[in-house]
Amino acid sequence: MEIDDVDPTSPEVMLTFYRRLYPFKSIFHWLNQDANPTRRFTQREFAFTLPGDIYLRYQSFNSAEDLKKQVCQLNPSRFEIGPVYSARPRDKKTLRPGVLVPIQRELVFDIDMTDYDPVRTCCSGAGICKRCWGFIAAAVHVLDGAIRDNFGYQNLLWVYSGRRGIHLWISDSEALSLTDDHRKALVEFVSMNLGGETGNKRLNIRSKNVPPSIRHAADMLNQKFPDLVLADQECFDGENGSETLLSMLPPDIVSSLRKDWTANPYKSSEDKWEDLKLKAKADKSSVLLRALQDIVLLYTYPRIDAEVSKHRNHLLKAPFCVHPKTGRVCVPVNPDQVEEFDPDTVPTVGQLLKELDAIPKDENSPYEHHADWEKTSLKPYVDLLNQHALRLMEQTKGAKREDDLSW
Amino acid sequence: MHRARERRNVSKGDYNVSKDNDGASTYPHRLNFYDRPPMSDVTVEEFETSALDRLRVLTEIESSAARNRTWDETKRVIDSLCKKHLPLGPNPPNLKDEQWIRDTERRKDHLSHFVLRLAFCRSEDLRRRFVKAETTLFRIRYETDLVDDRYQFLDSRQLDRTVASEEEKKEYKEDLISLHFSGPEDNTTKELWFKAARFYKVRWTRVPDLVERRSILLKGGWAYVPENAQASIIYDEFETRLVKALEVTNRALPRLDEDTRLLPILENLSKGFVAGVSSEVYDPSNQSNGDIKAEMVDELARQHFPLCMRTLHENLRRDSHLKHFGRLNYGLFLKVLGLSIEEAVVFWRKAFNKMTDDKFNKEHKYNIRHSYGLEGKRANYPAKSCVQLLTCAPSEPGCPYRQYSPENLSSALLQYYSGQGLTSADLPEILGTVKGGHCHVACTRVFEITHGKRVKRGEGMGEGESVTHPNQYAAKSIEMS
Numbered sequence: 001m002e003i004d005d006v007d008p009t010s011p012e013v014m015l016t017f018y019r020r021l022y023p024f025k026s027i028f029h030w031l032n033q034d035a036n037p038t039r040r041f042t043q044r045e046f047a048f049t050l051p052g053d054i055y056l057r058y059q060s061f062n063s064a065e066d067l068k069k070q071v072c073q074l075n076p077s078r079f080e081i082g083p084v085y086s087a088r089p090r091d092k093k094t095l096r097p098g099v100l101v102p103i104q105r106e107l108v109f110d111i112d113m114t115d116y117d118p119v120r121t122c123c124s125g126a127g128i129c130k131r132c133w134g135f136i137a138a139a140v141h142v143l144d145g146a147i148r149d150n151f152g153y154q155n156l157l158w159v160y161s162g163r164r165g166i167h168l169w170i171s172d173s174e175a176l177s178l179t180d181d182h183r184k185a186l187v188e189f190v191s192m193n194l195g196g197e198t199g200n201k202r203l204n205i206r207s208k209n210v211p212p213s214i215r216h217a218a219d220m221l222n223q224k225f226p227d228l229v230l231a232d233q234e235c236f237d238g239e240n241g242s243e244t245l246l247s248m249l250p251p252d253i254v255s256s257l258r259k260d261w262t263a264n265p266y267k268s269s270e271d272k273w274e275d276l277k278l279k280a281k282a283d284k285s286s287v288l289l290r291a292l293q294d295i296v297l298l299y300t301y302p303r304i305d306a307e308v309s310k311h312r313n314h315l316l317k318a319p320f321c322v323h324p325k326t327g328r329v330c331v332p333v334n335p336d337q338v339e340e341f342d343p344d345t346v347p348t349v350g351q352l353l354k355e356l357d358a359i360p361k362d363e364n365s366p367y368e369h370h371a372d373w374e375k376t377s378l379k380p381y382v383d384l385l386n387q388h389a390l391r392l393m394e395q396t397k398g399a400k401r402e403d404d405l406s407w
Numbered sequence: 408m409h410r411a412r413e414r415r416n417v418s419k420g421d422y423n424v425s426k427d428n429d430g431a432s433t434y435p436h437r438l439n440f441y442d443r444p445p446m447s448d449v450t451v452e453e454f455e456t457s458a459l460d461r462l463r464v465l466t467e468i469e470s471s472a473a474r475n476r477t478w479d480e481t482k483r484v485i486d487s488l489c490k491k492h493l494p495l496g497p498n499p500p501n502l503k504d505e506q507w508i509r510d511t512e513r514r515k516d517h518l519s520h521f522v523l524r525l526a527f528c529r530s531e532d533l534r535r536r537f538v539k540a541e542t543t544l545f546r547i548r549y550e551t552d553l554v555d556d557r558y559q560f561l562d563s564r565q566l567d568r569t570v571a572s573e574e575e576k577k578e579y580k581e582d583l584i585s586l587h588f589s590g591p592e593d594n595t596t597k598e599l600w601f602k603a604a605r606f607y608k609v610r611w612t613r614v615p616d617l618v619e620r621r622s623i624l625l626k627g628g629w630a631y632v633p634e635n636a637q638a639s640i641i642y643d644e645f646e647t648r649l650v651k652a653l654e655v656t657n658r659a660l661p662r663l664d665e666d667t668r669l670l671p672i673l674e675n676l677s678k679g680f681v682a683g684v685s686s687e688v689y690d691p692s693n694q695s696n697g698d699i700k701a702e703m704v705d706e707l708a709r710q711h712f713p714l715c716m717r718t719l720h721e722n723l724r725r726d727s728h729l730k731h732f733g734r735l736n737y738g739l740f741l742k743v744l745g746l747s748i749e750e751a752v753v754f755w756r757k758a759f760n761k762m763t764d765d766k767f768n769k770e771h772k773y774n775i776r777h778s779y780g781l782e783g784k785r786a787n788y789p790a791k792s793c794v795q796l797l798t799c800a801p802s803e804p805g806c807p808y809r810q811y812s813p814e815n816l817s818s819a820l821l822q823y824y825s826g827q828g829l830t831s832a833d834l835p836e837i838l839g840t841v842k843g844g845h846c847h848v849a850c851t852r853v854f855e856i857t858h859g860k861r862v863k864r865g866e867g868m869g870e871g872e873s874v875t876h877p878n879q880y881a882a883k884s885i886e887m888s
């Protein structure tokens with residue numbers, strides 16, 4: 001395809017992208033939560049990845065324009081966003097040691113498809129397709145719901161990572177101020193130790209009863225499991241599939257099932273699961289029922305990269321950066337439509353530049369480079385971020401009004 | 408604030424165990440939130456010794472975390488260390504009898520806490536570590552408190568918490584029961600239990616440990632904490648108050664600089680904490696006396712010396728020479744180990760085998776005699792402690808765990824200790840501990856590994872204590888052989 005001929009890593013391509021398409025203003029409003037620059041922006045760390053694996057940390061800027069200027073000058077292959085510090089990060093060298101400490105940071109999550117390699121059958125490693133995106137979609141549903149329901153946070157921004165995963169940025173003011181200890185507690189609360197391999201996996205959640213938060217997630221995942229794991233991924237098809245499934249079941253029922261499934265080698269994953277459900281109904285002790293519930297969670301519960309979330313000063317790639325391998329832009333994702341999201345249809349930088357070329361030049365317009373994204377397929381995604389940022393700015397205004405009244 | 412008072416309180420005079428006018432004790436509870444500074448007079452010596460005792464406990468709490476001790480192990484180790492250095496008993500059944508013992512203990516606990524506040528309020532990092540260690544200590548004491556004492560203490564506190572309304576209870580009934588009810592599965596018992604159950608509603612950030620264990624109900628960021636889990640609220644309250652108090656103290660501190668007696672003490676205390684070792688835990692004065700011969704040193708070094716001294720020894724053998732600070736540190740170490748002055752002269756004469764007699768006698772003999780207190784000021788110089796080795800200039804031979812690159816440290820450890828059971832499989836743990844800044848814990852771990860037949864993991868120098876002095880390491884090792 002012609003579109004993909006553009007090398008996303010070429011400096012010219014990236015420079016044009018930054019100059020004409022990257023929504024600096026929206027990013028500013030989202031991080032700053034206010035129309036005028038506050039320390040949420042001016043004391044925020046940015047880090048640039050430059051050609052030759054140079055990693056430039058502790059950059060900070062006074063305004064969106066400042067940031068844009070520097071990005072266009074350095075032309076990084078990507079840049080990352082860090083915490084708000086107690087002073088300007090760029091003054092680091094002149095500050096007394098210990099003065100520059102992180103004080104605020106969006107609570108972030110990272111879910112990566114590679115962690116699903118033990119359970120997905122369609123792709124592996126760097127690969128991703130519409131089918132295995134189903135795992136990500138299930139994870140987004142569970143995590144988005146758990147954060148809102150349990151922790152009461154409202155300002156969640158989901159962003160496609162450009163290749164095979166998704167990031168979540170939470171901007172509620174309590175979330176911004178969480179200490180590392182808080183972050184660790186929250187991550188432990190929402191994550192489960194699912195391990196890398198499926199064989200003989202026992203989930204560590206049954207000390208007593210299943211905690212309510214996990215039970216709510218399980219209810220949701222029980223709905224998705226048949227389509228995703230059984231019908232689409234066919235995780236338990238064939239002899240290997242049978243053995244994988246058997247290894248997770250109570251030992252006393254394994255041999256009769258193995259005999260039955262070996263005699264019917266073409267039995268589908270769905271039919272095998274039906275066998276198990278029938279058996280579970282007959283079993284009064286509900287041992288099997290609990291085992292089946294564990295399997296559902298093991299296959300579909302969000303696999304979170306906990307280390308990313310636990311530390312305030314972890315840097316995470318900024319939304320709308322370009323993935324250097326795929327050329328795809330890291331666009332926001334509406335969690336209510338995450339199931340329909342198709343990573344293959346996300347605009348690439350090459351495609352966007354072609355769209356720009358096709359715009360008829362208005363010779364009289366002095367604003368050639370201003371908000372060109374409006375005229376490209378990037379628009380719906382920038383709109384998504386803008387709506388999100390606008391909501392945050394409204395809340396800031398509301399909080400200010402409340403402060404005024406309290407005088 | 409309390410600064411002015413504290414200055415007045417630190418006087419040379421004796422003190423009386425404090426009583427209010429009505430004769431009631433100032434310390435009705437074993438547990439203390441340290442809201443108010445100590446009011447009684449204190450000697451400078453008491454100021455220092457009480458703080459040093461508390462510091463031993465706090466540094467061991469830090470070590471426990473670095474050694475990945477379980478909570479029960481930590482509790483056991485700290486509890487026994489507290490009994491030795493910072494005892495704090497329960498209320499005696501007959502108040503009159505033993506109250507004065509309790510008051511003395513509680514007064515020391517109170518005073519030492521406030522001295523360390525002064526020492527550790529000055530940097531963000533020290534404050535954070537102090538708060539963590541103190542909160543852990545409070546938690547250990549809370550858990551070991553007698554139930555009655557604990558209730559009395561709780562009743563004395565006005566804790567900031569609201570009780571969940573009946574409507575909320577009803578709304579979340581199913582979840583609350585499934586989380587917290589552990590009795591028999593019949594409905595009447597369940598209903599009775601639920602009716603009587605009381606839940607405190609606090610922001611989830613105040614009970615992170617309960618959140619982390621998923622042991623409470625969370626709704627919209629509110630945690631519903633059952634009465635029996637309210638300890639978490641107490642710990643949070645303790646921690647939050649201490650964080651604030653330390654910031655206030657830090658801002659008020661400059662005024663303390665006028666008192667020249669206290670400043671060096673505080674400096675010394677925080678230095679020890681920075682290094683992760685309390686300053687003077689090991690008392691090398693109870694050394695063995697002069698029964699080590701010069702020719703025994705090689706063998707002793709191979710079997711019993713910590714890495715810092717082993718390195719100096721090997722360098723001495725390799726180069727037939729050591730630079731000034733190396734000679735000084737190693738010489739004092741050998742002196743305390745039990746090498747007499749006569750043997751020391753023999754040892755060093757043989758060691759510097761490329762040197763002429765004349766040069767040795769002129770340049771080195773005097774220094775050796777000097778270090779034994781036989782020349783010059785005739786002072787009895789002590790051997791360097793771990794704190795000193797950890798905080799010395801990078802150009803001086805200090806603690807190798809701090810000074811070496813991971814690669815050099817790995818190869819040194821394997822070279823010197825593989826004969827005593829250390830293998831490359833042990834290295835990741837040791838390097839990880841060093842990376843976390845806990846050099847003395849890494850050294851203690853090496854001691855455990857190389858004495859694996861007699862010392863179990865976590866036992867350290869005995870009862871879980873960490874290495875604080877190279878001579879302690881060597882003496883313990885020799886004692887066990």
Ligand SMILES: [Zn+2]
Pocket residue numbers: 122123127128129130131132133
């Ligand atoms: Zn796929």
